[in-house]
Amino acid sequence: MVRSRKESISACAARLFRKRGYQATSMRDIAEAESIKAASIYNHFKSKQEILSSLLLRMARLFTQGMQTVKTSGADPVGQLEQLIRLHVRLTIEHTDAIALIAGEWIHLEEPHLQEYRRMRDSYEAEFKEILNEGKQQGLLRDLATDIALFSMLSSLRWLYSWYSRNRDYPAEKLEEEMIATLLGGIKA
Amino acid sequence: MVRSRKESISACAARLFRKRGYQATSMRDIAEAESIKAASIYNHFKSKQEILSSLLLRMARLFTQGMQTVKTSGADPVGQLEQLIRLHVRLTIEHTDAIALIAGEWIHLEEPHLQEYRRMRDSYEAEFKEILNEGKQQGLLRDLATDIALFSMLSSLRWLYSWYSRNRDYPAEKLEEEMIATLLGGIKA
DNA sequence: CAACAAAACTAACGTTTGTTAGTTTACTAT
DNA sequence: ATAGTAAACTAACAAACGTTAGTTTTGTTG
Numbered sequence: 485m486v487r488s489r490k491e492s493i494s495a496c497a498a499r500l501f502r503k504r505g506y507q508a509t510s511m512r513d514i515a516e517a518e519s520i521k522a523a524s525i526y527n528h529f530k531s532k533q534e535i536l537s538s539l540l541l542r543m544a545r546l547f548t549q550g551m552q553t554v555k556t557s558g559a560d561p562v563g564q565l566e567q568l569i570r571l572h573v574r575l576t577i578e579h580t581d582a583i584a585l586i587a588g589e590w591i592h593l594e595e596p597h598l599q600e601y602r603r604m605r606d607s608y609e610a611e612f613k614e615i616l617n618e619g620k621q622q623g624l625l626r627d628l629a630t631d632i633a634l635f636s637m638l639s640s641l642r643w644l645y646s647w648y649s650r651n652r653d654y655p656a657e658k659l660e661e662e663m664i665a666t667l668l669g670g671i672k673a
Numbered sequence: 674m675v676r677s678r679k680e681s682i683s684a685c686a687a688r689l690f691r692k693r694g695y696q697a698t699s700m701r702d703i704a705e706a707e708s709i710k711a712a713s714i715y716n717h718f719k720s721k722q723e724i725l726s727s728l729l730l731r732m733a734r735l736f737t738q739g740m741q742t743v744k745t746s747g748a749d750p751v752g753q754l755e756q757l758i759r760l761h762v763r764l765t766i767e768h769t770d771a772i773a774l775i776a777g778e779w780i781h782l783e784e785p786h787l788q789e790y791r792r793m794r795d796s797y798e799a800e801f802k803e804i805l806n807e808g809k810q811q812g813l814l815r816d817l818a819t820d821i822a823l824f825s826m827l828s829s830l831r832w833l834y835s836w837y838s839r840n841r842d843y844p845a846e847k848l849e850e851e852m853i854a855t856l857l858g859g860i861k862a
Numbered sequence: 863c864a865a866c867a868a869a870a871c872t873a874a875c876g877t878t879t880g881t882t883a884g885t886t887t888a889c890t891a892t
Numbered sequence: 893a894t895a896g897t898a899a900a901c902t903a904a905c906a907a908a909c910g911t912t913a914g915t916t917t918t919g920t921t922g
Contacts, residue, residue, distance in 0.1 A: 489869080503780075505694065505696060505777075505781065507697045510908075510909060510910080511910060511911085512908090512909085512910095520870070520871090521870075522909095522910085522911090523870085523871070523873095523911080523912080524870050526910095526912085527868070527870075528869085531910080532911090587776065587777060588694075588776060588777035589777075591692075591693065591694060592697065628854065628855060628858075629855070631840075632836070632851045632855055635835075635836045636852075636856065639828045639829045639832035639833075640824070640828045642828070642832070643824065643828035643832070646824075647820075647821070647824045662817075663825075665817065666817060666818070666821055666822055666825050666859065667825065668859075669859040669860070670855065670856075670858040670859015670860065671855075671858070699878075699879060700879080700880060701878090701879085701880095709899090710901060710902080711879095711880085711881090712882080712900085712901070712903095713900050713901070715880095715882085716898070716899050716900075720880080721879095721880065721881090
């Protein structure tokens with residue numbers, strides 16, 4: 485499989501943005517890692533900002549699509565939560581660098597990308613919360629402060645990239661099961 | 674209570690570093706927010722880097738001291754975990770901006786501060802893990818992958834500042850109890 | 863082989879940045 | 893009052909940044 489120069493720049497930028505931060509990574513840094521000159525990047529991206537926004541919005545779209553799949557799966561709330569955990573684990577493994585940017589680097593998005601990103605993130609979290617509430621209502625989840633449970637789950641899932649980076653040999657399947665046990669074990673009725 | 678200019682600059686920088694990131698915050702930004710000129714900051718700090726490192730190392734020291742208090746308290750492992758959760762909640766409430774920097778901005782620390790920060794963080798996490806292992810050994814905690822449970826708890830605690838910023842009116846006492854229920858509920862035997 | 867487009871290059875621009883040097887103002891202690 | 897220190901100021905520099913313009917190389921297509 486041949487990876488286009490554009491994709492290669494994207495992956496490279498994701499790695500550097502993650503390691504040093506968006507602002508601390510210069511176009512010259514990215515170019516050097518690609519063995520080209522900074523000006524050449526502008527044949528593929530119209531700005532540094534576009535590199536960041538394309539990375540973040542792609543991840544946001546993958547999560548949004550994943551949520552749609554889960555909600556139309558017909559599973560009960562607990563089953564849906566399991567599917568969401570698997571979604572996070574898989575995206576984390578497949579896009580470790582890009583997903584790391586979700587934790588902090590999204591603040592460097594400029595308009596109109598920032599608004600779009602926030603909208604998708606907020607929708608995702610709202611739908612996640614809905615599933616938790618439904619589970620509680622159906623008696624499948626024990627009584628708990630929904631927004632604290634939500635924030636707690638999302639924190640762990642958001643941070644997973646960091647743990648996975650230090651444990652790359654951990655089998656995906658096993659990681660999914662452990663995450664489900666850890667995150668759902670405490671809230672199931 | 675009079676807050677010295679130095680403390681005022683620290684608090685101001687923490688707020689800006691959190692909002693825009695360390696690299697994206699200029700000395701002129703901090704100065705303007707303090708209604709002084711950038712050069713005047715150098716009467717209180719010898720560099721921008723020193724502002725960041727003083728903020729982060731202070732928080733690291735507070736956590737290290739808290740851990741020491743907990744370990745010498747004589748409580749059983751579950752009691753110690755409860756105390757640690759309370760520690761995180763309190764420090765989060767008292768130092769919301771500075772604690773937010775722990776999530777991502779520490780990567781901008783330069784040597785030798787970076788090494789010192791990492792050492793304290795790693796020690797803290799190792800001692801946290803020890804308590805989990807002891808709890809498991811004493812049959813107080815159910816069987817689980819210790820490092821995944823550890824990472825999951827720390828993720829939630831690290832992210833707490835974000836939730837708290839959107840829910841500043843939530844009573845501290847109640848937040849402590851909810852966090853204990855959510856984080857320990859799933860792992861107690 | 864000729865023609866064209868894609869993608870690399872060199873060179874330079876205007877800004878912004880952290881920091882320094884030197885000077886002036888404000889406050890405090892004798 | 894005066895001396896001395898702390899903390900503000902003005903002015904400037906050298907480096908690094910994102911980006912642009914214009915040119916050359918590379919690769920493909922008729």
